[in-house]
Structure formats: structure tokens, C-alpha cells
Amino acid sequence: MLYLLRRQILLAALTLVGTWACRERSPELTAQQTLGDCRLIAHDAGETEICQQPERVVALSMHMLDLLLALEQQPIGYAPIDPLTIERFDQPEQQIPYLGDYVTGQLVNAGSRSEPSLETLVRLRPDVILGETGFHQKAYSQLAQIAPTLLFGGALRDQWQRSLLPIAKALNRPEQADQVITAHRQRLAKTRVALAEVVRTLPRCLLLGIRDLKQPIQIRTGSDFAGGLLQDVGFTLVAPSIAVRAAGEMTVSLEAIPQLASDWVIVQAWSTDTSNSPLKTVRRQWQQSPVLQAMAASRAGRVYFVDYQLWSISRGPMAAGLVLQQLEVLLLS
Structure with a gap:
């Protein structure tokens, strides 16, 4: 009974968020934004309009956290590989392997990579959600009702470079993507020597x-x-x-x-x-x-x-x- 009640509440919240999102993006309210402050971002699940300067971003995998931190964007939420009992990463340098040293704030635990928490995402009210195609394609419609959601692959060679460019465009940081790729090539050249x-x-x-x-x-x-x-x-x-x-x-x-x-x-x-x-x-x-x-x-x-x-x-x-x-x-x- 409790499970059914929570599910009904969540579905109602998603419906409300979806309605709000549609209203926010109606032609009457966004005509001025569309002309100047919005970008149409192509990704693996289609095309998504991102407006103004996203500040509240959630990474639904370690891969997406890597890309965000490389662009110097601190997320508000993160979904690690495995489900954890903690509500937030208040000691990221100890709780997030390898990347935690680059996290400057306390991230909310958004579930796990394979099962992100929709309830937590609704509470966070993110501007953008970043996920991986292989893990989040099935839940895309629900995620997209909560916030504009971008999905990218990342397992293949140099695939992160192809994903970084549209993500940087979505975050209004296109120059930083070029800087990150240039720095990577310089680091690679150093290792070759x-x-x-x-x-x-x-x-x-x-x-x-x-x-x-x-x-x-x-x-x-x-x-x-x-x-x-x-x-x-x-x-x-x-x-x-x-x-x-x-x-x-x-x-x-x-x-x-x-x-x-x-x-x-x-x-x-x-x-x-x-x-x-x-x-x-x-x-x-x-x-x-x-x-x-x-x-x-x-x-x-x-x-x-x-x-x-x-x-x-x-x-x-x-x-x-x-x-x-x-x-x-x-x-x-």
C-alpha cells in the first residue's frame, strides 16, 4: 500500500512538472528566449532545447560527472555506480573515487546509475539532467518530464570528445570544450614522449x-x-x-x-x-x-x-x- 501511494505521488509530481515545463516553453512565454538565449542540443535521444544559463545540473553516472567537472561545472546531484545509503556526498573526496577531489560542494545522492531516483530528481528541480544512453534510454520520457535531459554514449574510443561539445553548448561553455580537448591532446603528447x-x-x-x-x-x-x-x-x-x-x-x-x-x-x-x-x-x-x-x-x-x-x-x-x-x-x- 505504501509503495502504491508513493508511486501515485511520484506520477502526480511528474505530471505537474511536465505541465509546468510545457507551460514554461510555450511560444507566448519563450519567444524572446528562443531568439537569443536558447540552444537546440542534438543528443542520442533526439533534440532538446536548453535555455539561458543552466546552473542546477545532475549527473546520472560517473562518466557524466567526469565531463561536467572537466567543463568546470559543479553538479548539484550525482548517481554513482552502486546504490548508497547516504543522502548526500558531504565528503566527496572520500566518497567518490578519483573525481571526488575535484568536487567543491556537497552533492545530493540521486540514486544509482542503473536506477536513478525520480523522486529525488523532482525535489532537486534541476535545469538539466545528463545521462548515458545505455543506462537511461528506457527512463528518458520520465526524466525529460522532470527537466531537459540529454543522453550520450561514452564507452567507445574518443566518444567523450564527441559528447563534450554538445554538453558544453548546452551549458553555454563552448570555448571550454575546445580547451579541454586541446589540454588532453597536449597531455597525450607528453606521455608519448x-x-x-x-x-x-x-x-x-x-x-x-x-x-x-x-x-x-x-x-x-x-x-x-x-x-x-x-x-x-x-x-x-x-x-x-x-x-x-x-x-x-x-x-x-x-x-x-x-x-x-x-x-x-x-x-x-x-x-x-x-x-x-x-x-x-x-x-x-x-x-x-x-x-x-x-x-x-x-x-x-x-x-x-x-x-x-x-x-x-x-x-x-x-x-x-x-x-x-x-x-x-x-x-x-
């Missing part, structure tokens, strides 16, 4: 995503965020000629890994429970596997374990800078 000798002598990299060695192992290629960065630096990514694709991922068995000739290996350790770092677990499993320990890269001490959240979830310019920095530390130390 720093790792030039490593690229020359150890060019072949095997990039893996591992949750548990008992399960199929993901092979990451140059088409995704981290693989694209490695290729941009100059490395060649090793991949099998024949692999099984499951849920959009290229996967192989543990026994097939030693057959992939590589000079070094990066293991992105991940878990469905992001509250506990899987790095120690995956490293221990790797070290206890006779098959993997027989690999040339293992014998040479050139297997590096990194956090999947940074290397494959954030996927923006902030993460790119941190990944390149970590890559230099790993390969030059």
Missing part, C-alpha cells in the same frame, strides 16, 4: 578485464576508452583472431591467455560490488594460477593491476589524464 622508449622495446600490450578467473576474461581492444588511449600512446593491443562475444565484450578462457603473445599486461580488476576494491582478489588469483604465471610477461614482472572504475567507467578527460599519469608510473618505475 615519456614512454617512447617503452613503446619501441615493449610494443605489445594485452589489456584485460577480469572479475574472477573462473569466469570468461574480457579482452579490451582499441575501440574502447582505455584501449584507445594505449593505442594513441603508440602501443599495439594484442587480441585473438577468434574470440567469443558475450554481452558486447570480446571474451576468452583463462587457458587461452598465454597464447596471446604480449610484452606486458594490464589487468583491469572489477567487481559488481564497487564498495570493495577487487584489485587484491584478482592479483592473488593471478599469482596463484600456474597457467598465468608461466606467461613471459608474468615471469618478467610486467603484469600491472589497475582499477576498472578509473580505466573503464569514468571514460572522460579527467579519467584520461589520471590513466596516462598512472601508465607512466607503472611503466617507468
